[in-house]
Amino acid sequence: MPYEQARSTDMTLVVRTTGEPLSLARAVRTEVRGLDASLAVGSVRPLASVVDETVAPLRFYLLLASVFAGVALVLAAVGLYGVVAYAVVQRTRELGIRMALGARAGQLMGMVLSHYLLLTAVGLVLGLGLAWGASRALSHLLNGVGPTDPLTYGLVVTVLGAVAFLAALMPARRVAHVPPAVVLRAD
Structure with a gap:
């Protein structure tokens, strides 16, 4: 719209420069006054600050x-740790019986770890599938990261896998190092 037809609205003038943007403010004001003395130049600011102000709520x-x-x-x-640790503790009597029948501590720990890490792996695979689908649906809200960012997925899998490992290892180790008679009398 030509300026003469749009006198009642605000206008924006954008100037490209290779130097410091605010150093041209005086020259731009002088040039605008030279074109039309009735024009007032309001705020002069770099485009980066305008963009920052625009995306601030999104950030x-x-x-x-x-x-x-x-x-x-x-x-x-925390929930995964609690569930896995509780499940291992619930198997204390079973592990005590296995020890009384001749199982070694390493065998018991391997059995417990493999069982709960397999369950955790299945849960992580299902969770990754659901997260992939949800992130694709919400990709329009993402800024600076893709919907399938490998770093994010890797971090989540690593943290939850380590938590499940520790949750299964610590109670199993405790039970494996207690004499079978003590474990069986605990009930």
Whole structure:
């Protein structure tokens, strides 16, 4: 729209420069005054600050989503640890009987670890599939990271896998090093 027809609206003038943008402010004001003395030049600011101001709410929401994602990962890790550790403790009597029948501590720990790490692996594969589908559906909200970012997926798998490993290892190790008679009398 020509300037003469749009006098009542605000106008924006964008100037490209190779140097410091604000160093041209005086020259731009002088040039605008030379074209039309009735024009007032308002705020002069670099385009980067305009873009930052425009995307600030989106960045805040992404930061908030990242914080919630971190809290969700911690809650998932705590829940996974609790469930796996409880399940291993529930098998204390069974492990005591196996020890009384001649199983060695290493065999018991290997059996417990393989069982719960297999369950964890199945859960992680299913979770990754669901996360992949959800991230594809929400890809329009992502900024600076792809919907299938390998670093994010790798971090989640590593954290949850390590938590499941420790959750199965610590109670199994404790039970494996207790004499079978003590384990069987514990009930």
